[in-house]
Amino acid sequence: xxxxxxxxxxxxxxxxxxxxxxxxxxxxxxxxxxxxxxxxxxxxxxxxxxxxxxxxxxxxxxxxxxxxxxxxxxxxxxxxxxxxxxxxxxxxxxxxxxxxxxxxxxxxxxxxxxxxxxxxxxxxxxxxxxxxxxxxxxxxxxxxxxxxxxxxxxxxxxxxxxxxxxxxxxxxxxxxxxxxxxxxxxxxxxxxxxxxxxxxxxxxxxxxxxxxxxxxxxxxxxxxxxxxxxxxxxxxxxxxxxxxxxxxxxxxxxxxxxxxxxxxxxxxxxxxxxxxxxxxxxxxxxxxxxxxxxxxxxxxxxxxxxxxxxxxxxxxxxxxxxxxxxxxxxxxxxxxxxxxxxxxxxxxxxxxxxxxxxxxxxxxxxxxxxxxxxxxxxxxxxxxxxxxxxxxxxxxxxxxxxxxxxxxxxxxxxxxxxxxxxxxxxxxxxxxxxxxxxxxxxxxxxxxxxxxxxxxxxxxxxxxxxxxxxxxxxxxxxxxxxxxxxxxxxxxxxxxxxxxxxxxxxxxxxxxxxxxxxxxxxxxxxxxxxxxxxxxxxxxxxxxxxxxxxxxxxxxxxxxxxxxxxxxxxxxxxxxxxxxxxxxxxxxxxxxxxxxxxxxxxxxxxxxxxxxxxxxxxxxxxxxxxxxxxxxxxxxxxxxxxxxxxxxxxxxxxxxxxxxxxxxxxxxxxxxxxxxxx
Numbered sequence: 134x135x136x137x138x139x140x141x142x143x144x145x146x147x148x149x150x151x152x153x154x155x156x157x158x159x160x161x162x163x164x165x166x167x168x169x170x171x172x173x174x175x176x177x178x179x180x181x182x183x184x185x186x187x188x189x190x191x192x193x194x195x196x197x198x199x200x201x202x203x204x205x206x207x208x209x210x211x212x213x214x215x216x217x218x219x220x221x222x223x224x225x226x227x228x229x230x231x232x233x234x235x236x237x238x239x240x241x242x243x244x245x246x247x248x249x250x251x252x253x254x255x256x257x258x259x260x261x262x263x264x265x266x267x268x269x270x271x272x273x274x275x276x277x278x279x280x281x282x283x284x285x286x287x288x289x290x291x292x293x294x295x296x297x298x299x300x301x302x303x304x305x306x307x308x309x310x311x312x313x314x315x316x317x318x319x320x321x322x323x324x325x326x327x328x329x330x331x332x333x334x335x336x337x338x339x340x341x342x343x344x345x346x347x348x349x350x351x352x353x354x355x356x357x358x359x360x361x362x363x364x365x366x367x368x369x370x371x372x373x374x375x376x377x378x379x380x381x382x383x384x385x386x387x388x389x390x391x392x393x394x395x396x397x398x399x400x401x402x403x404x405x406x407x408x409x410x411x412x413x414x415x416x417x418x419x420x421x422x423x424x425x426x427x428x429x430x431x432x433x434x435x436x437x438x439x440x441x442x443x444x445x446x447x448x449x450x451x452x453x454x455x456x457x458x459x460x461x462x463x464x465x466x467x468x469x470x471x472x473x474x475x476x477x478x479x480x481x482x483x484x485x486x487x488x489x490x491x492x493x494x495x496x497x498x499x500x501x502x503x504x505x506x507x508x509x510x511x512x513x514x515x516x517x518x519x520x521x522x523x524x525x526x527x528x529x530x531x532x533x534x535x536x537x538x539x540x541x542x543x544x545x546x547x548x549x550x551x552x553x554x555x556x557x558x559x560x561x562x563x564x565x566x567x568x569x570x571x572x573x574x575x576x577x578x579x580x581x582x583x584x585x586x587x588x589x590x591x592x593x594x595x596x597x598x599x600x601x602x603x604x605x606x607x608x609x610x611x612x613x614x615x616x617x618x619x620x621x622x623x624x625x626x627x628x629x630x631x632x633x634x635x636x637x638x639x640x641x642x643x644x645x646x647x648x649x650x651x652x653x654x655x656x657x658x659x660x661x662x663x664x665x666x667x668x669x670x671x672x673x674x675x676x677x678x679x680x681x682x683x684x685x686x687x688x689x690x691x692x693x694x695x696x697x698x699x700x701x702x703x704x705x706x707x708x709x710x711x712x713x714x715x716x717x718x719x720x721x722x723x724x725x726x727x728x729x730x731x732x733x734x735x736x737x738x739x740x741x742x743x744x745x746x747x748x749x750x751x752x753x754x755x756x757x758x759x760x761x762x763x764x765x766x767x768x769x770x771x772x773x774x775x776x777x778x779x780x781x782x783x784x785x786x787x788x789x790x791x792x793x794x795x796x797x798x799x800x801x802x803x804x805x806x807x808x809x810x811x
Contacts, residue, residue, distance in 0.1 A: 134159070138181050142174055146221055150174045150191060157185035165191045166219045167247060194218075197246035202257060203273040204230070204264050206237070206283070211264065214242040215273075218249035226257050233261040250277035252305040259303050266290035268316065280309040284317060288365040291315040315339075318367035323378055325351070325385050326392035327404070331359040332385070336395075337367035343375045350379055354386025371397045376424040384418060387411035389437070398426045403433035409458075409486045412436045416462055416487070436460065438490035444500055446472070446507050447514040448526070452480045453507070457517070458488040464497050471501060475508045492519050499547040506540060509533035511559060520548055525555040531580060531608030534558040538584065538609070558582070558609035566607075566621055567637040568594070568628045570647060573700075574602040575628065579638075580610035586618050593622045597629035597715045599701025614641050616667030623665045627658045629718025632679045632725070643672040648679035650725035651768040654717075661714065681728050690730030691805040697722050703761060703801040710756035712764060720761070723803070724768030731771070734806040737761050738778045740785075742795035747781055755779025761801055 135154040142150045147170060151162040159178045165171040171189050178187035202215035211234050217223045223243055230239050250256070253274075260272040260279060267290070270283015281298065285291035294313050302308050323336035325347075332351050338344045344364055351360055374395070381393035381400060388411070391404015402419070406412035412434065419429055444457030453476045459465045469483045499522070503515040506524055510533070513526010522545055528534035534556065541554045558580070566579035575598055581587045587607055594603055614620075620643065624636045627645050634647015643666065649655055655676050662672040685693065703720065704713040712720070727735060739754035739761070758777035766772045787794035 134181070134183050138178050138184065138187075141177055141181050145173070145177045147174045147177060148220060152178070153190075157183060159184050159187040160190045161187060163191045164194055164245070166194050166245070168193065194245050194247045196248045198248055199276045200246065200248040200250060201273065201275050202243070202253070203271055204257075204260055205271040206234075206264050206267055207269055209236065209238055210240060211237040212240040212242060215244075216246040216249065217243040218247065218253060219245065222249070222254060225254060226261075229258040229261045233258075233265040250274075250305070252277060252303050255303040256306045259297075259301070259306070263294055263297060266294050267313070270313070274306075275309075277305065278307040278309040280311075282310075282312040284314045284368060287316050288367065291366055314368040315366040317369040319369050320396050321367065321369045321371065321374070322394065322396050323364070323374075324392065324394040325382055327355065327358065327385055327388060327390055329390050331361055333361040333363065335363040336365075337370070338364050338378070339368065339370040339374060340366060343378070346375065347378055347382055350382045351386075354383055371426070373398060373424055373426045377427045380418070380422075380424050380427065384415050387415045388434075391434075396430075398424075399428055399430045401431040402429065403431070405435045406437040408437050409439060409488050412487055436487045436489045439488040440490055441519060442488070442490045442492060443516065443518050444485070444496075444503070445514060445516040446504060448476070448479075448507055448510055449512050451478075452482065454482045454484060456484045458486055458491070459500070460487070460489060460491045460496065462487055467497065468500055468504075472504060475504055494520060494549075495547040499549055502546045502549075506537060509537050510556070513556070516552075517549075518552065520550055521552040522549040523552040523554070525553065527557050527611075528559050528609075530559055531561070531610050534609040558611050560612040561610040562612055563640045564610065564612050564614060564617075565637065565639055566617070566624075567635060568625055569635045570628050570631045570633050572633070574604060576604040576606060578606040579608070580613070581607050581621075582611060582613045582617065583609070589618055590621050590625070593625050593715075596704075597626050597718055599719055601700060614669060616669070619665075619667045620670050623662060626661065626665075626714050626717065627674075629715075630654050630658060630721050631676070631718075634676070638670075641669050641671060643670055644675075645672065646675045648677050650679060650681075650721045650728075652678045653767050653769075654678075654721055657717070681725060683729070684731070685726075685729045687730055687733045687805055687807050690726060690733050691807065693726045694723060694803050694805065697726060698803065705757055705760075708753070710753065710760045712760055717764075720764050721768060724765050724770050727765065727770045727774070728768075730805070731774070734774055734776070735770075736776045736778055736804040736806075737765075738780055738784075738802045738804065740780045740798055740800050740802070741782050742798045743782045743785070743789040744795065747783075751779050751781030751783075753779070754781050757801065 135152045138152045138159055149163050149165060153160040153162060161174045161178055171191055175187045175189050178184060197216045200216050205212045211230060213230060217226060227241060256274055264272050266286055267283035268286045273280045285294060298308060298311050318337040321337050326333050332355055348360060377395055377398050381395060384402060385391060385393050387407055388404035389407050394401040415434060419432060439458055442458055446455050455472055459468060465485050465487055472481050499517055503517055507515045509529055510526040511529040516523045528537060537556050541551055545551060561580060564580060569576045575594060581590060620638055624638060624643060628636045630649055631647035632650055636645040658676055659674050662674060666672055701719045703716045705711060706713050737758045739758035741750040741754050758779050762775045762777045765775060785798045787797035789795050789798060
């Protein structure tokens with residue numbers, strides 16, 4: 134009878150009950166999960182054939198409050214602990230665990246207790262299914278409330294868990310705290326790339342909030358771009374990731390094309406800036422605006438191209454302003470440093486921007502050259518275009534003006550072509566010019582307004598003084614009085630007649646001091662000054678007649694005469710027989726030589742080229758020879774010693790078929806009768 138009662142109880146699920154039989158009386162023992170099951174066990178036993186009475190002698194499980202059950206996963210071990218209402222339920226829970234976690238090693242640490250919630254079985258089965266999606270973690274049920282913590286095995290399991298906890302929790306079960314972390318990513322890498330049309334987001338984000346924030350940021354900074362979203366949620370993000378990723382997306386928004394990658398908080402950024410301003414914004418952010426903990430490991434940002442590409446600098450008083458473009462921030466810093474060195478003490482304003490598209494040349498070398506020239510200006514500007522260079526302004530000093538003219542006159546560096554050079558010399562006051570005469574040499578000093586004026590003055594010096602050494606100490610300056618060049622020419626004609634001395638122009642005052650070879654020259658210098666000095670100039674002339682040197686023999690006289698003739702030519706005004714003022718100095722020196730050999734007879738022979746008729750040429754040369762004789766007589770040479778001969782075109786010394794030959798044939802020669810009749 135005992136066996137039949139036990140079988141019937143087991144079949145009814147009352148396997149907790151034990152059976153004792155005394156005759157036909159049954160006594161139910163064991164520990165019942167609940168009073169209801171005690172009564173049920175007595176009822177089942179009483180219904181067995183042959184049983185007269187069934188009595189309850191069982192005890193009850195202790196009541197657990199709160200009623201707690203948990204499942205914990207660590208590696209391949211799953212530990213079930215807490216309360217379970219019955220052995221049958223224990224077996225059901227173990228079966229659910231083996232089904233959900235077939236590879237796990239199941240440890241049963243559950244204890245029997247009363248007080249299980251109504252949904253205990255379905256809740257534990259749900260919990261074990263969710264635990265299977267965690268790499269590690271725990272699910273605990275307390276009086277029908279589930280609490281979850283752990284790390285998902287994959288991005289998919291993380292998404293499944295989130296969906297299940299939102300939509301699949303069994304009825305009568307309350308969902309408590311859920312702290313399921315996505316799978317841990319190591320390294321934690323995220324990236325965004327933009328091809329000009331679409332943005333591709335890839336890699337890991339820590340949660341959906343950050344995910345949606347980054348998508349929204351892309352829409353804000355690249356509104357017209359399509360978004361390809363390949364981001365997945367993972368744990369393991371560094372502190373500050375969200376701020377760093379938002380910074381990177383905002384930087385990407387400044388690009389025509391490009392990409393950003395975050396490995397933890399380390400940024401790799403590359404791309405082409407959308408504009409010059411965008412390049413500055415991104416570069417400033419990378420240099421000074423990085424979020425805390427973020428660092429840049431690679432920066433390959435290409436500046437936006439501009440056209441036309443140029444650079445300029447202006448100087449005005451105590452201020453220097455740099456403008457235009459350079460290809461990089463490093464070169465901009467290099468240029469600014471040089472500017473502060475060249476213009477120390479001045480207010481240097483750097484408005485230079487960074488852009489690509491620079492000419493294929495040494496652009497920075499060209500800028501350095503231009504700034505070195507600007508340093509020579511008191512005011513002005515230098516400008517670089519596409520391989521062109523322009524400079525304008527006022528030189529800081531006469532020496533600076535000379536250096537600038539020399540530099541722009543040579544081949545410019547960096548393949549530059551000179552577009553314009555409109556530099557004026559500095560204004561000086563008083564304005565000085567001087568000419569100092571010494572034997573076979575004249576020294577010119579002071580200032581002239583322009584290179585053209587200087588050439589004119591040097592040409593006048595060569596024409597009036599002949600083949601003497603000209604020591605050029607002239608500088609350039611503005612501020613010259615009106616008609617300065619004409620006044621300087623008058624001064625040089627006077628100096629050409631000096632045996633030695635000096636002439637100087639100081640603004641409108643002209644001073645001429647020195648000695649001349651003949652008294653007549655004194656009056657002529659004074660008269661010429663009065664006649665030819667421009668209006669506004671006043672001359673002070675202190676010129677005396679020099680005593681002639683020691684007497685010479687005829688041979689010595691002839692040698693000195695020929696030496697003087699090597700220094701210049703006797704010229705006439707056009708085709709006339711009127712002596713040019715430019716020849717007065719040479720004629721004075723010839724007269725001074727002839728005075729020293731008073732016994733020598735001299736032939737003055739004039740010659741012409743072959744232009745015109747022979748008789749006309751002979752008459753003209755005769756008149757020219759006589760004009761020379763008259764000049765020499767006025768200079769104290771005795772007329773009876775002189776003979777004027779016009780040879781016309783009869784004694785050529787060069788080919789009359791060329792202009793050079795004709796010029797050589799137009800000449801005046803002197804022959805001294807030597808003692809042997811030679």
